[in-house]
Amino acid sequence: MAVLIAAPDRDLSVLLARIGELAPELDIRSLEQLSETTDIDFAVVWKHPAGLLRQLPGLKAISSLGAGAEHLLTDPELPPDLPVGRLAGARLAADMAAWLVARVIGHWRRFDQLRVQQNERRWQPLTPQSPPVVGLLGLGVMGTRTFQAFRSLDIPVAGYSRTGRGPDDLDIHFGPDGLKTLVSRSDYLICLLPLTQHTRGILNAELFKHMKTGSVLINVGRGEQLVEPDLIDALKTGRPGEAILDVFSTEPLPADHPFWNHPQIHISPHCASITHPREAAELIVASYRRVQAGKPPLGLVDRTRGY
Amino acid sequence: MAVLIAAPDRDLSVLLARIGELAPELDIRSLEQLSETTDIDFAVVWKHPAGLLRQLPGLKAISSLGAGAEHLLTDPELPPDLPVGRLAGARLAADMAAWLVARVIGHWRRFDQLRVQQNERRWQPLTPQSPPVVGLLGLGVMGTRTFQAFRSLDIPVAGYSRTGRGPDDLDIHFGPDGLKTLVSRSDYLICLLPLTQHTRGILNAELFKHMKTGSVLINVGRGEQLVEPDLIDALKTGRPGEAILDVFSTEPLPADHPFWNHPQIHISPHCASITHPREAAELIVASYRRVQAGKPPLGLVDRTRGY
Numbered sequence: 087m088a089v090l091i092a093a094p095d096r097d098l099s100v101l102l103a104r105i106g107e108l109a110p111e112l113d114i115r116s117l118e119q120l121s122e123t124t125d126i127d128f129a130v131v132w133k134h135p136a137g138l139l140r141q142l143p144g145l146k147a148i149s150s151l152g153a154g155a156e157h158l159l160t161d162p163e164l165p166p167d168l169p170v171g172r173l174a175g176a177r178l179a180a181d182m183a184a185w186l187v188a189r190v191i192g193h194w195r196r197f198d199q200l201r202v203q204q205n206e207r208r209w210q211p212l213t214p215q216s217p218p219v220v221g222l223l224g225l226g227v228m229g230t231r232t233f234q235a236f237r238s239l240d241i242p243v244a245g246y247s248r249t250g251r252g253p254d255d256l257d258i259h260f261g262p263d264g265l266k267t268l269v270s271r272s273d274y275l276i277c278l279l280p281l282t283q284h285t286r287g288i289l290n291a292e293l294f295k296h297m298k299t300g301s302v303l304i305n306v307g308r309g310e311q312l313v314e315p316d317l318i319d320a321l322k323t324g325r326p327g328e329a330i331l332d333v334f335s336t337e338p339l340p341a342d343h344p345f346w347n348h349p350q351i352h353i354s355p356h357c358a359s360i361t362h363p364r365e366a367a368e369l370i371v372a373s374y375r376r377v378q379a380g381k382p383p384l385g386l387v388d389r390t391r392g393y
Numbered sequence: 394m395a396v397l398i399a400a401p402d403r404d405l406s407v408l409l410a411r412i413g414e415l416a417p418e419l420d421i422r423s424l425e426q427l428s429e430t431t432d433i434d435f436a437v438v439w440k441h442p443a444g445l446l447r448q449l450p451g452l453k454a455i456s457s458l459g460a461g462a463e464h465l466l467t468d469p470e471l472p473p474d475l476p477v478g479r480l481a482g483a484r485l486a487a488d489m490a491a492w493l494v495a496r497v498i499g500h501w502r503r504f505d506q507l508r509v510q511q512n513e514r515r516w517q518p519l520t521p522q523s524p525p526v527v528g529l530l531g532l533g534v535m536g537t538r539t540f541q542a543f544r545s546l547d548i549p550v551a552g553y554s555r556t557g558r559g560p561d562d563l564d565i566h567f568g569p570d571g572l573k574t575l576v577s578r579s580d581y582l583i584c585l586l587p588l589t590q591h592t593r594g595i596l597n598a599e600l601f602k603h604m605k606t607g608s609v610l611i612n613v614g615r616g617e618q619l620v621e622p623d624l625i626d627a628l629k630t631g632r633p634g635e636a637i638l639d640v641f642s643t644e645p646l647p648a649d650h651p652f653w654n655h656p657q658i659h660i661s662p663h664c665a666s667i668t669h670p671r672e673a674a675e676l677i678v679a680s681y682r683r684v685q686a687g688k689p690p691l692g693l694v695d696r697t698r699g700y
Contacts, residue, residue, distance in 0.1 A: 191494065341514050353511045357520060
């Protein structure tokens, strides 16, 4: 029995070394050293090569190496009844919450303007207005953690989830009308949704019409959730007034993409929160021990919902 | 009986209007309309004019309009037994915590570098290192709130207070050796101390020697706590590597001050957290009602400690 870890675009050295420390008895294989595959009963993958799953007839379960599983669920070779897990660790969620808090507060308190003033040797205190309303689309592990972080700073938060699920102490909207209401209340609208058939293209012209003038759209979900040409048009109307984007429909963002030098768009290269090799190693070992014991992997995905 | 509100450098219009709404029965006076002064039994002041206290023989108590009271305690005309209060509201502390979290996380996650990369159309993910250690000097209302905010993001925090007082669940150092230990552990060293005889000039060459190479000093306490020439020298050694300063020994910072264009110094014009007129109005009314009932004002200062 063996575990395959396949993530062609990642450097796995720290992850593999850490698994070796945590569970030296495990037979861990990577794509480079893959000859025998029939004894592999668990695989942890991220953007795996097409055709890989066909070579793994002995799988009892499979897991995404990250918090999203859409790259796995869209593989037509995924056996229909194979349990699919994902790794959404506490560090991943805390990093995301910290990144979002810093983006929102830094924008609200106008750190960019303070930099301009310093360059001009200009002393002009910028008094904070009342705290902004933060709207969270998506209330899973990361959305919940982000809600808690803003609440700890007395920043008002409201949330949206398709089904209405989320923390009991959060003001939650759900369903299509709930989405519009949440959007119309938000000074900062943050997308943390998983990519599913329901969320692909959800950030579009129709939704932007409900945003407040001068509000800020923040996308840290998936690039495919944003209709990029719609955003360019919407920014001309001021709804939203700015966009802070970490994910894009094509990554890396092509050098000639109009987002790069758009004055209302702030870009980061998909690094708001990244799976930590040491945390992932612990989760992989824990998930495999569950699978060995006949249990589902960690972060079991509801394949009907898509997350 | 009447209340004097004296803050020559502040626009008091919102504050006075709000007090009028909250407690229309109170006789509230400002410096502009000051003729009769003997019936004033409570004063709320911020950088009041010299000689003012002499004109107020009927005071039962006095309060700073802000969180610091040093401008009051250093007035030689302050009657020795007069109770002194200060206004440190929840909003003031939350704004400070939010500002500090955004400064630290934005620096840790290298938002400035992301901006540079965008300008160059360069896609280069910046992976976060392990969370930095935040060291808090001063564990009063604002220090405690700041500790809680960082903790909610899983950022390790340690604290220092002269006496060892502070939140039970915080790792607290105290006394001169404790100060050195805290400083030597901190990646971000935040000064939130009150200005007293013990803290004037506390951020000096001797302290900087204990800082980690490349660490960041953040001063949001009082400008007089920092020995400014010592900082210029220390930045040359990389301990600290950068400084984020909101307060200065002379404010506004003079146009020819060397801090303005120092590449390792980030300046904001004393606006990290500012008394909110609406919150201050509520606190002033509540404090005066206490004084009328024979109780000490809100935020009673221990005049021996100086805060």
